[in-house]
Amino acid sequence: MPSTQILSTIQQSQYQAIDTPFLYVNKPVFINNLSQLRQKIEGLGSSLRPHFKTLRSLEAAQYLLPTKDSPVTVSTVKEAEALAAQGYSNIIYAVGIADGKLPRIAKMLSQGINTRVLLDSVEQAQQLNQFCETNQCQIPALIEIDCDGHRGGIPPEAAKLIEIAQLLTSGAASFHGVLTHAGESYQCFEKQQLIDAAQNEVAAAVQAAERIRAAGMQCDIVSIGSTPTAHSYQNLDGITEVRAGVYTFFDLVMAGLNVCQLSDIAATVVTSVIGHNHDKNWIFIDAGWMALSGDRGTAEQPKDCGYGLVCDDNGEVLAGLQVITVNQEHGIIATVDGSEINLTQFPVGCRLHILPNHACATASMHAKYHVFDANSGSYDVWNRVQGW
Secondary structure, three states, rough: OOOOHHHHHHHHHHHOOOOOEEEEEEEHHHHHHHHHHHHHHHHOEEEEEEOOOOOOOOOHHHHHHHOOOOOOOEEHHHHHHHHHOOOOEEEEEEEEHHHHHHHHHHHHHHHHOOEEEEOHHHHHHHHHHHHHHHHHOOOOOEEEEOOOOOOOOOOOOOOOHHHHHHHHHHHHOOOEEEEEHHHHHHHHHHHHHHHHHHHHHHHHHHHHHHHHHHHOOOOOEEEOOOHHHHHHOOOOOOEEEEEHHHOOOOHHHHOOOOOOOHHOOOEEEEEEEEEEEEOOOEEOOOOOOOHHHHOHHHHHOOOOOOOEEEEEEOOOEEEEEEEEEEEEOEEOOOOOOOOOOOOOHHHOOEEEEOEEEHHHHHHHHOOOOEEEEEOOOOEEEEEEEOOO
């Protein structure tokens, strides 16, 4: 969480000069989040392939990825192209491939950027083979495994898994392995549930890889991951890499799953009080859904945080307050239990920090991060990669 109280005089001046609303990053908290997960995964004998989808910033990439050939995951081709332009060369595009994107993938491969794609159907495998044959290229692909019925992918026991692997192995494309994502872990609110989801994710990916190998094919990559399961693995035998993204900043959804503490949330939206409704006991702020996003990821959790929890300008959580409503450029803060707010404590013009429900969604509403490091006294601006 923010702590503007300990910013240097120069940083305070820089902070006050930025128009609200803006996205604030507590750099030491961010760096700690990165190191904690990397140490855990490498300590279990696997490799971390961070997901770029939360940060989407080339300035941030140097902290996320130790070297230019460090493995990274992306959710858009635009992210891959931006990273490739900076020399990052080990990329998985972890969204089911559409054939219209294949020319852009092929271009990166021709530039020496190892870019793999993901698919989960015979049709996609046939299209990929056809494209590679026509364009005399070899695009590496992974097969998505469904480990929990959450979204796409092929069950590890399905006959179609072997069929698709054989198509890719014998065709003009190239088969590199399997990938799964434990999306249902976002519904696990107890530690043991998270551990079970993590173990199930590992088992599903390993089962798929073993079946493919038993059918006489190589399966070099066995990729798993989500932020909740990444922090819950007990054993990674048979797993070559782990992917996670939102752990970089964390958010209220992750705090609601007990994956992190509120103090681990590195990105907040700074907003100004712009008015009051004394009759309704409301505080108006200049951060609506255009700044906070409309994500209600905590709505189905045991603790519903509205559109975000409220901190004062020193980073202290203001108990009982949350953003209850957002319009395009207005947010409304109220108490969750209907108790009275001393509105004189929140004069027009004072600043507050809003903890986001979903870091990815909130970050996507902003073109840049304002990054403060109270330890070094630095202030930086990190630009976000926009588009698809």
